[in-house]
Amino acid sequence: MSKNITISVFEVxxxxxxxxxxxxQKVYERLALxxxxxxxxxxxxxxxxxxxxAFLNAAIGQLYGVFSEEQIRTHLKVRDMQADDLVxxxxxxxxxxxxxxxxxxxxxxxxxxxxxxxDET
Amino acid sequence: MKIALPPIEHNxxxxxxxxxxxxxxxxxxxxxxxxxxxxxxxxxxxxxxxxILYRLGKNANSIRLDVRRSxxxxxxxxxxxxxxxxxxxxxxTWGTTIPYQRFDVKDxxxxxxxxxxxxxxxxxxxxxxxxxxxxxxxxVFEIFSNAVVHSRTELGIFSCGQFxxxxxRLNFAVADLGIGIHRNVQEHTxxxxxxxxxxxxxxxxxxxxKRGPIPGGLGLKLLREFVGMNGGCxxxxxxxxxxKQEKSQVFTAPLCHRFPGTVVTLEIDxxxxxxxxxxxxxxxxxxx
Numbered sequence: 001m002s003k004n005i006t007i008s009v010f011e012v013x014x015x016x017x018x019x020x021x022x023x024x025q026k027v028y029e030r031l032a033l034x035x036x037x038x039x040x041x042x043x044x045x046x047x048x049x050x051x052x053x054a055f056l057n058a059a060i061g062q063l064y065g066v067f068s069e070e071q072i073r074t075h076l077k078v079r080d081m082q083a084d085d086l087v088x089x090x091x092x093x094x095x096x097x098x099x100x101x102x103x104x105x106x107x108x109x110x111x112x113x114x115x116x117x118x119d120e121t
Numbered sequence: 122m123k124i125a126l127p128p129i130e131h132n133x134x135x136x137x138x139x140x141x142x143x144x145x146x147x148x149x150x151x152x153x154x155x156x157x158x159x160x161x162x163x164x165x166x167x168x169x170x171x172x173i174l175y176r177l178g179k180n181a182n183s184i185r186l187d188v189r190r191s192x193x194x195x196x197x198x199x200x201x202x203x204x205x206x207x208x209x210x211x212x213x214t215w216g217t218t219i220p221y222q223r224f225d226v227k228d229x230x231x232x233x234x235x236x237x238x239x240x241x242x243x244x245x246x247x248x249x250x251x252x253x254x255x256x257x258x259x260x261v262f263e264i265f266s267n268a269v270v271h272s273r274t275e276l277g278i279f280s281c282g283q284f285x286x287x288x289x290r291l292n293f294a295v296a297d298l299g300i301g302i303h304r305n306v307q308e309h310t311x312x313x314x315x316x317x318x319x320x321x322x323x324x325x326x327x328x329x330x331k332r333g334p335i336p337g338g339l340g341l342k343l344l345r346e347f348v349g350m351n352g353g354c355x356x357x358x359x360x361x362x363x364x365k366q367e368k369s370q371v372f373t374a375p376l377c378h379r380f381p382g383t384v385v386t387l388e389i390d391x392x393x394x395x396x397x398x399x400x401x402x403x404x405x406x407x408x409x
Contacts, residue, residue, distance in 0.1 A: 019262040020229030021270055050258060053339040054266035061336040073409040086403045093408055099336035
């Protein structure tokens, strides 16, 4: 059950330029699927040459609206990421934690995730 | 109808002239509009001018450009701007222009390739450290992503840039025809701010107009940090607000009229050799 899964960002996006939130969403969907199943998942950034906060917010930041910090910390690993991209990812994660601390936002996200509200900007 | 534009530099006065052009032309329909560029024109301002003219074109107006100064005409032919208005382009022999382009919001990847091929991988680009190229590239992607995520533009995103090899400066601008920061902040926060206060709000702390499952609020802050370290300059014009950060100093002002969206201009010092050293190493195990 706890077989480790590796998700290659380059493979999912199909490009070394990981700049678009839409592309981040594709990575998110795979990560969320694995985490929902309680799998250990490694996300590999091998061959990725450009990242934006918009991409990382969509790919990883939004996990914090659905999963607990504990779940994410336990099951998600990052691999093959350049040192300054790690700094950017850390900023994205810290920002996401603060973002979802707002209970109104958290309730709204929960409604969106449950399909009760599709108000997203 | 003929409208004369004064010399346009990438500064508050230049933006005042462009929003004045928009104010004069925004209600025109089915008109022949001749825009006369009477003096100097900073090439990166093509992004903002192009956005205004595109908006004008949407009202079925026919636009003609009359460029009075031959050196300006040459630059605007080289960066492809004049090709959008029935003129022939010129080859960019010295490789100092980053072409004027219009993108749709779904064109993130196309924009990525444009930056790679027209900027990062060009031999003509003056020597810039690899750390600087990387930070600059990240910054322009952040600006474009901001326009995609926040602007709700249906008319596109416009960009253009210019190198000044002797001054060791690189200018780049992105303009959109979206709802603007002022309306965005007002709709999402209920705050009653002036247009320039709204820009200030959006560039500070962890403020974001994002709602829903994807967090935000980092792009403009990253941009500010980079420009502060580089000693460059960012300008943001949105609605009737003007905001500028030069090195680490922020200046804001109201404009006499509104811009129909948002423009972000970035100027960097290409001679900067900062390593952009990281404040403490982060291990992959420390992220979550």
